Amino acid sequence: MANDFSLRSGTEHGHRTSTRDLSRKWDYARLRRGVFGTAAFLVVWWVAASTQPTYLLPSPLEVGGALWGELASGALFVHLGQSLLHYLPGVALGVTAGGALGIAMGWWGRLDDVLTPVVRVLRPIPPLAWIVFAIIWFGLGHTGAAFIVFIGAFWITFYNAYSGVENSSRELLEVATNLGIDSEYRLIRRVVIPDATPELLTGIRTSVGQCWMMVVAAELFGAPGVGYEIITSANNLAMERSVAYMLAISAVFLASDWGVRRLEARLLRWQP
Amino acid sequence: MTDTVSSPAPTVAVEGVHKRYETTDGAGTTALADVSFTIDPGEFVTVVGPSGCGKTTLARLVGGFESPTSGRVLVDETPVTSPAPDRAMVFQAYHLFPWLSVQENVAFGLVEQGVAEDVRNERVEAMLELVGLSDRASAYPAELSGGMKQRVGLARALAVDPGLLLMDEPFGSVDSQTRRRLQRELLDIWRTVEKTVVFVTHDIQEAVLMSDRVLVLTGTPGRVRDDVTVELPRPRDRTDDAFIGYVDTLFDLVETTI
Incomplete structure (x- = not known):
């Protein structure tokens, strides 16, 4: 099991180091290729857009203009704020509940037996499919959108927590009992959760990313926020504004992902 | 406690x-x-x-x-x-808690037994000194050599004074x-x-x-x-004839089945 542990951390680690190395010392060759790729993409976009009307494909310049307009008027921040109102509670509650259930089912075999059939059936359902209930139960407001986000974060974190606990080291549990732990609560707190932390963090990072997709999808159905702006702009044929809001989602995704990676690096600094 | x-x-x-x-x-x-x-x-x-x-x-x-x-x-x-x-055990594969530092590993059993913090710190320090790892107290297991890991394993077992x-x-x-x-x-x-x-x-x-x-x-x-029963005074010398005699006897006992 000790091997298993290092194997797991090994892959995680490789990933993190590569980003860390880049921030420490610029790899100019890589940067050059990246700039080239971006420029090529923009040129292709531009050329393609010049052959089409704006409502079919806005040009990069038009999108830039729209983005600037939304930034300058402050509208972008208002709508991002509305989306955060769905995103933050949804992610926070989903990660907490999913993580707790995953740990509980990974640890207590009986509970696992009881709930596995239900979990097997419910887990594959895409969070967005619950939109019908979200609308009926909570209406098309903040709560409904937060509910969709909650479901997404819940299953992602559940799955990672469950497998993290299931793979926890039997040897370390033995050591812990040998050193005087005699309650399950202490065992879970002192060994099971720390041992599953790499997986738990993977679950949290995936949730934090995926839930930006879910919040936008949920808002397409009418809850105010970035997703709602994307769809209403498109309905008004203001495609450049839709794309500007799409880019805003991309930006907050990158920012939150960076944040979680930083947290991960901090909490897992014990890994080789 | x-x-x-x-x-x-x-x-x-x-x-x-x-x-x-x-x-x-x-x-x-x-x-x-x-x-x-x-x-x-x-x-x-x-x-x-x-x-x-x-x-x-x-x-x-x-x-x-x-x-x-x-x-x-x-x-x-x-x-x-x-x-x-x-009855504290020291394992071949060390089984240190990888997320805990050397001193936290050694303190593990003391924490679980509710030993007061100042007593605990003193004891951890003493154990680390005993195994010669005082200068690596805040290192993580992954940063240690095999020999050092086993010293931590020993210190962790001895800390609870089994x-x-x-x-x-x-x-x-x-x-x-x-x-x-x-x-x-x-x-x-x-x-x-x-x-x-x-x-x-x-x-x-x-x-x-x-x-x-x-x-x-x-x-x-x-x-x-x-x-x-090994009736040799300590410290024992591996090149001593009596020592070699014991080794030979035991080899024969292990090699040949009953």
């Missing part, structure tokens, strides 16, 4: 122990058959034998990590039913120089702390160097082939 966790060195009595493992095909294997012996307080007893003779199983039974199929294990007249800090120290091939994963140094250090430590030691190894030289008595386990299932 009290602040002092000291347990005096106990006697160990293994009485008619059988250990059988059920396998999935239903056949089952017997690891130990009718194993009996006693160990006096403060004695350093080594269990040697070829791989598969059940010597690790024996240590695990004394530790309470497993229960005998029949027979019983008594530590100070009390039957062993589960692992406990008064009367009985169980060591399952503790130096089996380190290079031979480190191994010799650790053997010397363990003997020095054992001299200063009053502990009964059960030490499992397949290294016969190690057994002669370290122990008061050597239990030879052979066969499948494992049985006690012989019980050899």
Whole structure:
């Protein structure tokens, strides 16, 4: 099991180091290729857009203009704020509940037996499919959108927590009992959760990313926020504004992902 | 909980122990058959034998990590039913908590026993000094060499002040120089702390160097082939004729089956 542990951390680690190395010392060759790729993409976009009307494909310049307009008027921040109102509670509650259930089912075999059939059936359902209930139960407001986000974060974190606990080291549990732990609560707190932390963090990072997709999808159905702006702009044929809001989602995704990676690096600094 | 966790060195009595493992095909294997012996307080007893003779199983039974199929294990007249800090184990694969620093690993048992923080810190410091790791107190296990990891393992076990120290091939994963140094250090430590030691190894030289008595386990299932008292003064010299004599005798006992 000790091997298993290092194997797991090994892959995680490789990933993190590569980003860390880049921030420490610029790899100019890589940067050059990246700039080239971006420029090529923009040129292709531009050329393609010049052959089409704006409502079919806005040009990069038009999108830039729209983005600037939304930034300058402050509208972008208002709508991002509305989306955060769905995103933050949804992610926070989903990660907490999913993580707790995953740990509980990974640890207590009986509970696992009881709930596995239900979990097997419910887990594959895409969070967005619950939109019908979200609308009926909570209406098309903040709560409904937060509910969709909650479901997404819940299953992602559940799955990672469950497998993290299931793979926890039997040897370390033995050591812990040998050193005087005699309650399950202490065992879970002192060994099971720390041992599953790499997986738990993977679950949290995936949730934090995926839930930006879910919040936008949920808002397409009418809850105010970035997703709602994307769809209403498109309905008004203001495609450049839709794309500007799409880019805003991309930006907050990158920012939150960076944040979680930083947290991960901090909490897992014990890994080789 | 009290602040002092000291347990005096106990006697160990293994009485008619059988250990059988059920396998999935239903056949089952017997690891130990009718194993009996006693160990006096403060004695350093080594269990040697070829791989598969059940010597690790024996240590695990004394530790309470497993229960005998029949027979019983008594530590100070009390039957062993589960692992406990008064029978601390040092493992071949170290099994340090990788997310805890060296000092947090050593403090683990003390925290769980509710030892007050100032007493705990003092004790951890003393243990780290004992194993020569004071300067690596805040390192994580992944940053340590095998020999250092095992020093942490030993310090962690000693920190809870067990009367009985169980060591399952503790130096089996380190290079031979480190191994010799650790053997010397363990003997020095054992001299200063009053502990009964059960030490499992397949290294016969190690057994002669370290122990008061050597239990030879052979066969499948494992049985006690012989019980050899090493009557050599410490520190022992590997090149000494009497030392070599013991090694030869034990080699013959291990090699030839009953």
